Amino acid sequence: MPPIVSPDEWLQRRKALLEEEKELTQHFDRVNAARRRLPMTRVTKDYRFDGPNGKVSLLDMFEGRRQLVIYHFMFDPGWEKGCVGCTGLVDEMGDLSLLNARNTTFALVSRAPLEKLQRFKTQKGWNRTWYSSQGSDFNYDFHVTLDEKVRPVEYNYRSKAEIESLGAPSGTQGEEHGLSVFFRVGNEVFHTYSTYARGTESITDSYALLDRTPYGRQESFEDSPEGWPQKPTYG
Known part of the structure; x- marks a missing residue:
């Protein structure tokens, strides 16, 4: 005591x-x-996802907004339930309506087929938008499905050899979790940020998610580049 x-x-x-x-x-x-001052890189692949209204592209997932935040939810196609840790994180998420008000869309993406995602979503009573990336390179390209037969293993910006030598808790095969942020300029999509492992802790509210985006919280107290949208902190 x-x-x-x-x-x-x-x-x-x-x-x-x-x-x-x-x-x-x-x-x-x-x-x-x-x-907020990180550069960004153009997404050149035409990724396709299964969504509740059919096939969509990464651009479609923005829903017309400027920023897109994706949580890479661990759900292997062979599983009947999602990862316990990822499930707990989504359970803890509160009202994220501020994201839409700040020109930002949030979505979950997993490799399991859409039918499994929808069934699990219904069981949990969630209202989050959830897409299946099954059949695309998306999970492999963003290093949340690790399979050295498809891509050299990399997780949390470490190679397989670095993960093994450091004794990192993450594995070198299968599903992992993470968060990726994208920015839209017209019809072009750019990747601005990704974080993994403990970098996804405490991202259960709108401000924590906005902190990971190029525009941030868009509050006047923030040190943002000239031209960034900002609102009075109060009022």
Whole structure:
């Protein structure tokens, strides 16, 4: 149990910790500012996905908005249920309507066939948009399905040899999880960001997801490049 101290000592210790918390918040803001300045790369493949309304392209998944956030949900075609960790993350997601208000669309993508995804979605009572990437290179190209017969193994920006030498908890075969962000300019799609493993922790609310996008939260307090959309923080 924590030690017992006087109220004065507790307050002194708490204020010291507060300074460290503020430093952490400021560092977090600096990292987000650097993320908004990352370059982007054009997506040249014509990926096709199975959705609730039929076949769609990556461009279609934007639903006319400027930014697209995809959570790579672990669901192998041979499984009857999705990954426990991914399921817990989606369970914890609250109201994400702010994303649409900030010109951003959110979707789940898995390799399992659409029928399995829809059945599991119904069982969970989710209202998230979920697409199947089965039959496309999407999961392999974005390093969330690992199969060295298809692509050299890479996860969390590490090669198979690096993963094995470091004793990383991620495997080198099968499904993994991650988050990828895309940006639309007209009818062209660009990849701006991907994160994996613990990089997907705490992305269960709109602000946490917006922090991963080029435009960020679009609040006036943010250090964003000139020309980025920004709204007053209050009011």
